[in-house]
Amino acid sequence: MGVVTYSMEVCTSIPPARMFKAFVLDDNLIPTVLPQAIKRVEIVEGDGGAGTIKLVHFGDASSFKMVKHRVEELDKEKLTYSYTIIEGDALMGTLEKIENELKFEDGAGCNCGCICRSTSKYHTLEGVDIKEEDVKAGKEKAMGMFKAIEAYLLANPDAYN
Template identity: 30%
Template sequence: MAAPNSWTHEIVSSVAAPRLFFAAVMDWHTLAPKLTPKIVASAHVVLGDGHASSVRELHFTKEMPFSCMKERLDFVDVEKFESKSTLIEGAGIGVWVETATTDIKVEPTADGGCVVKVQWACKLMPGVEVNDDQLNSAKHSLTGIFKTAEEYLIANPEAYSKPI
């Protein structure tokens, strides 16, 4: 049986926690195709209302090593800006990865910005090994999501000023 792999990561943002949480976590399926069309071809909620127990599906361009992924939002606390999701299909599930979860908490900072705290864990398929470059690439991709949302929110100060 393959050993689990995990990492933690923090991303500092000048954007207020509620805005970044709603844009980059809760509504990323809407924003991703608009903000990153060279990477995300389309995305939508396929089951549920976009909150806990919902399933979201993202389809990628040829820039990505896989064509799609589905994730289930297992837990969402919109008041504490926390979420937990599980990768359930695509993105290497059944090929490289047996299971993968992402826990996100967006914490307000005294200066009006926030810190995104991420815990990611996966159980690799038997015989699969991951190196530091691959783990750093995953962190870089996740940072890219939050920094892209941050840029959008700075450029659009009214966007996500009220919870969705």
């Protein structure tokens, strides 16, 4: 088994706490803003905090149907969130799991409202290599989701304050 790690940063004009509330805490916003990407998110087990199991149903624009993930950490004060994809067709029969960590920080030093730092670790099955273009495609999809949430929050200045 190997591990492929990639990180990315997204700068947005939205303050960190507001972006965290919209992107992490509300499971209904992404399906509302991007229904073609994600149809719905349902809690299968737990209360939303660490140990919670969620089932994500992808939209028609996705080549995947669903994934199941487990919340590892949810810290509303530090604005951090980590989860592990443990099941579903997005693992493509080549991955054991995917670990994801998100951290929302003040972006004043970068002339923006918020920097979201994201790290993903792909745990491959024995003998499997991940292609660079697959990683790039994943980053582009994630970037698109952040930008769609930012656009929604800019258009709805009273939401998630």
